[in-house]
Amino acid sequence: MGIFNTVICRYNEIATKGNNRSMFENRLVENIKIACSSVCSVKISRIRGRIFFHKDDKSVFSDAETEGLTENLKRCFGLDSFSFCLEDEPNMEKIKEMVRNSAPYYFDPLIREKGKIRFRSRARRSDKSFPLQSKEIEIEIASLIDTLYTQEQIAVDLTEPDISIGIEVRETTALVYYATIRGPGGLPVGSNPPLLALLSGGIDSPVACHMMMKRGSHVDFLTFHSFPYTPMESVEKVARLAKVINQWQKPGRLFSCNISEIQKLIRDNCTPKFRTVLYRRMMMRIAGMICDKYNLAALVTGEAAGQVASQTIENMSVIDRSTEKLILRPLCGMDKNETIQRAVEIGTFDISIEPMADSCTVFAPDSPVLHAKLHTAEWEESRIPDLDAALQATFEKIEIVPC
Incomplete structure (x- = not known):
């Protein structure tokens, strides 16, 4: 009673x-x-x-x-x-x-x-x-x-x-x-401009979303897949993660983008060791296009300095130059154990550790570049025929997935 x-x-x-x-x-x-x-x-x-x-x-x-x-x-x-x-x-x-x-x-x-x-x-x-x-x-x-x-x-x-x-x-x-x-502290969601988060099926990006919500931003989500090279179940997994994260805000949208055609162009025209960095640059460009269409202020990623090959300081700098949008990396100074603890607290960890192929692993090189230079990355991209048209075609096929 x-x-x-x-x-x-x-x-x-x-x-x-x-x-x-x-x-x-x-x-x-x-x-x-x-x-x-x-x-x-x-x-x-x-x-x-x-x-x-x-x-x-x-x-x-x-x-x-x-x-x-x-x-x-x-x-x-x-x-x-x-x-x-x-x-x-x-x-x-x-x-x-x-x-x-x-x-x-x-x-x-x-x-x-x-x-x-x-x-x-x-x-x-x-x-x-x-x-x-x-x-x-x-x-x-x-x-x-x-x-x-x-x-x-x-x-x-x-x-x-x-x-x-x-x-x-x-x-x-x-x-x-x-x-x-x-209570959770922080600032009320909606008191800062809205953001677009690159949400994978891993441990890090859901935590990054949660941290930016705590700073007052409503977050929409973008996930990339490479069907038929990765299963569509990867998108379903991300949708389950987004549903958990959305418990902390008025539900955000989940955009799903098949980037396999762009990846094939990079595979066929660029030096193998640059593939991962070039994938990330293309992802940021597509994310920036979504921001422009839906009036979202900046991008959010789950990257942490030095965690994997694409997340060296040099590579992140080159990736940043692919878009005019601000890229926020709230996990940049955290170690993996800290991120895992946060994931457990917010309820995403158990879903994140379910095994599932990631789009960045498609055609991944054995020895990716660790210290990319901007001029080299831009030269590699110049070798891709009709890149802008390919990006636009990929952008136009983006879907909004229920979550």
């Missing part, structure tokens, strides 16, 4: 913003509303650095609603933390009544489990006209708990309590809560 009728949402980084702070707050409010919409209809208000919401009829959240809201809010970028609260009038008797009615839900199970538990109360008073100061409110609540339980059952511990009772007193309302749930 639920007991909470309000949720308080806190943010951190947004509070450091200047004149455009309201834009970030408005975006966060909109994203919270979207996160709640699949669970219940809510009314949201914003008061002095806090965001509050309750159900339209102000009734308590059911256990199922509490569970659903918790799951969704944990994926709402921009939220630093949130708490389910009891809300009532801002006077001491009402606050005590809320604590008296709710404390047993938290204290009794722990006392049965541990025998004796430690607790504390923490008050925040934004209404300075309230007759008691924060410390006095804390003492009043601790004294109330002392009347509900014996000394053999409870003890005050201000540093490492089993239960912390939170109280917020504002001009028009008072709130009581018992748990602070961590």
Whole structure:
């Protein structure tokens, strides 16, 4: 049975913003509303650095609603933390009544489990006209708990309590809560320009997508395949990854591009050791064309410096020069273990490690170039007949895949 009728949402980084702070707050409010919409209809208000919401009829959240809201809010970028609260009038008797009615839900199970538990109360008073100061409110609540339980059952511990009772007193309302749930932090999705991520079936690129969402950008996805040289199941695998990542944002589109004709032209006309770098340059050009068509601001890749042959600093520099679009590489300074840990946390790792052929391995040379020069790469490309027409033909065949 639920007991909470309000949720308080806190943010951190947004509070450091200047004149455009309201834009970030408005975006966060909109994203919270979207996160709640699949669970219940809510009314949201914003008061002095806090965001509050309750159900339209102000009734308590059911256990199922509490569970659903918790799951969704944990994926709402921009939220630093949130708490389910009891809300009532801002006077001491009402606050005590809320604590008296709710404390047993938290204290009794722990006392049965541990025998004796430690607790504390923490008050925040934004209404300075309230007759008691924060410390006095804390003492009043601790004294109330002392009347509900014996000394053999409870003890005050201000540093490492089993239960912390939170109280917020504002001009028009008072709130009581018992748990602070961590949010994902960062900036709300949509507060920065939208991006296009090159999403493969590997471990790295899904993590890169997640990291750029955390910086406030909505992300669409582009995957390359080389059918019939790679199976169409590779696209299905990427679609499953995109579905997981889309849980953190309003769902992004997945573009699917068959690059095999371009790869054959590179195979037939260029020096073998340059194939991988040239593949990547062509991918960036096609990605740039999608950005222009759909008004996406920049590209995202899962590349990390020195991880594979195409990701040496020299090769990445040559790849960058293939497009005027900014290429963001959020994993560039991370090692593989750090990336794997992130992949596990966001739920993409198990899908990523499923074996599947990658388009970059098609016609791959045994000894790819490690330190490509721009003028050499451009000369190699000049040997490809009607390259611009081939790129346009490939671009026109791009499909949007459900995810």
